Structures are given as structure tokens and as C-alpha cells.
Amino acid sequence: MQTENVTKYIVNWLKDYASNAKVNGFVVGVSGGIDSAVTSSLCAETGLKVLCIEMPIHQAASHVTRAHEHITQLKERYSNVSDTRVDLTPVFEEFKTEVSLEGKQATVDMALANTRARLRMTTLYYHAGLLGLLVAGTGNKVEDFGVGFYTKYGDGGVDLSPIADLMKSEVYAVGEYLRVPHSIMEAAPSDGLFGDARSDEDQIGASYPELEWAMQMQDEGKSLEDFEGRQKEAFKIYMDYNRRNQHKMIPIPICEIPNKFR
Structure with a gap:
């Protein structure tokens, strides 16, 4: 893959899409993983407004640390990047008091994991609507069109998908080119939907x-x-x-x- 050319192509695609949609920029959910790090970096490269949002729900400490490191680095490198943090843990816990938690534990756990993703999608669209931004998806080609490893109307609910035609290995190549922090480049990929450090490979x-x-x-x-x-x-x-x-x-x-x- 011609990493530099691919990176520039995606950045120009993002700028053209935003211009045609007559919006100010992008909002990205940042999790501490490689996909959200690359997506937010690509959006930052456009020069348009980029809002990075952390949305912890009983999040593993390692994910939080990596997300902070990435956002700090982005803000130092790009003046168009801002961030906010929305702690969704109380919302998630309140949701659990209003629904039935009966059934097989594995089924309940999966339903709650998907609920986390959908609460985050709602949060991203709230800020997007408030600020005139587009929600940039963070799914790669293997996840989106291979194994379907995402939540329908959760992290799959987006306005545009800048890295969805990149294999995971290609996402890492772009990440290296864009100087994504080593801690993220070296971390085992994880969706972070279960409040622990289990990896995607553990699940799949x-x-x-x-x-x-x-x-x-x-x-x-x-x-x-x-x-x-x-x-x-x-x-x-x-x-x-x-x-x-x-x-x-x-x-x-x-x-x-x-x-x-x-």
C-alpha cells in the first residue's frame, strides 16, 4: 500500500465530503484503540474542526490512559482539535435499573455491551447536532465487511466511514505514518464494551x-x-x-x- 498517498486521499475525501455537506468538521469517539486514533488523526489533518469525545462506561484503566495520551498529542499537533469527556457510567447504571436483567448471563452481558455502544452513538450525535459536525466512523474493512464486529446502530451508526476500506494491517500503517502513540500501536485491539481488558481476539x-x-x-x-x-x-x-x-x-x-x- 502507498501509505502516504492513501492517507492524503482519505484526508481530501473527508474535506470534500464535509464541504459538500456544508458542515464545520467532525466528531470522533476516542477509545484508546488504533482505529479511533487513526480516524481522529485523519480528521485532524483536514484542518477542519475536530471534536474528540471520551465516553467511559466502567472503562479499563489502560484504555483511558491511551485515550488521554492520544488526545493530548493531537491537541499539541493540531490547533483545530478540541476534546470533551462524557462519563456515561451513571446513565448506563440507571438504564440497568429500568430493564430486565433476567436470562442467560452471556446473553444479558452481550445486550448490555451493545447498549454501551448505542449510548455512545447517541452522545456523538448530540454533540454533532449541537455543533454542526459529522460523526466519523472508526470501523475498518475486516470489522465492517468481514466479521461484522461492531454494534448495529452503535459504533455502526455514523455519517461517514473514512477507514472502512482499509484492512487492519493498513490501519496500522497509516497510524505509523500519522505518528499515533506507540502505546496504542502496540496495544491488543479491544472494543472495550465489557469494562475489562479482553481483546478482540479473545472474543472472536x-x-x-x-x-x-x-x-x-x-x-x-x-x-x-x-x-x-x-x-x-x-x-x-x-x-x-x-x-x-x-x-x-x-x-x-x-x-x-x-x-x-x-
Whole structure:
């Protein structure tokens, strides 16, 4: 990948989109992870207003530290970057008092994890509406179109997706070019939706290099029978997620009424 050219292309794309939409800039949720760090850095490069928002909900201390480090660095390098912090922990806890928490613990935990993402989406759009900004998504190609590893109408609820055509390895390449802090570059990717330090690999069962490989194999028309050992296991994990999460990747189904009923 031509990292410098790709970076400049995305920055120009962001500027053109904002200009056509007649908005002042972007709002980005910053989590302490590589995807939000790269996205906020790309937005900062446009010279337009960028608001970085931290939205902790029982957040792991390591995530908070990395987010602070990144935002501090961005503000030192770019005069167009500002930040705010919205502690959503009390909102989340109040939400839990108003809903049923009965059922299988794993199911309840997942529903609450997705609720965290949706509370954050609401917060981003509140500030976007208040300041005339666009919500910039932080999903990469593997997450958005491979395994569907995001929350529908949570971190998947955005106005535009600047890095959604970049594989995870390409996001890291852009991050290195944009001088994202080493602490973020070296940290294990994590969605931070469970209030602990579990990584994406812990949840998915495969690493991003394995998922990128499996996505390429899918594009080449390979099937499970073409592999054995760990490759077969990783490909199966990828395909299971891909099939299960198709509802996130395709347009919302519309019941189209036949003309004869009009």
C-alpha cells in the first residue's frame, strides 16, 4: 500500500465530503484503540474542526490512559482539535435499573455491551447536532465487511466511514505514518464494551492477520475443504461470523408493496 498517498486521499475525501455537506468538521469517539486514533488523526489533518469525545462506561484503566495520551498529542499537533469527556457510567447504571436483567448471563452481558455502544452513538450525535459536525466512523474493512464486529446502530451508526476500506494491517500503517502513540500501536485491539481488558481476539477466537487472510480466501472463492489445521479453524471462525452478521452489512430490508395493491 502507498501509505502516504492513501492517507492524503482519505484526508481530501473527508474535506470534500464535509464541504459538500456544508458542515464545520467532525466528531470522533476516542477509545484508546488504533482505529479511533487513526480516524481522529485523519480528521485532524483536514484542518477542519475536530471534536474528540471520551465516553467511559466502567472503562479499563489502560484504555483511558491511551485515550488521554492520544488526545493530548493531537491537541499539541493540531490547533483545530478540541476534546470533551462524557462519563456515561451513571446513565448506563440507571438504564440497568429500568430493564430486565433476567436470562442467560452471556446473553444479558452481550445486550448490555451493545447498549454501551448505542449510548455512545447517541452522545456523538448530540454533540454533532449541537455543533454542526459529522460523526466519523472508526470501523475498518475486516470489522465492517468481514466479521461484522461492531454494534448495529452503535459504533455502526455514523455519517461517514473514512477507514472502512482499509484492512487492519493498513490501519496500522497509516497510524505509523500519522505518528499515533506507540502505546496504542502496540496495544491488543479491544472494543472495550465489557469494562475489562479482553481483546478482540479473545472474543472472536482469531487474530486480525488470520481474519484478513480468511477474508482474502473468501474473495478467492475458497471453501472450508481447501484448508486443514489452524487455517481451517480460522477460516471457519471467519465464515461463521460473516454469515451470522450479514444483517449488519446489507441494507435494511424493505417490504416493497406490489403495484397491484397500490
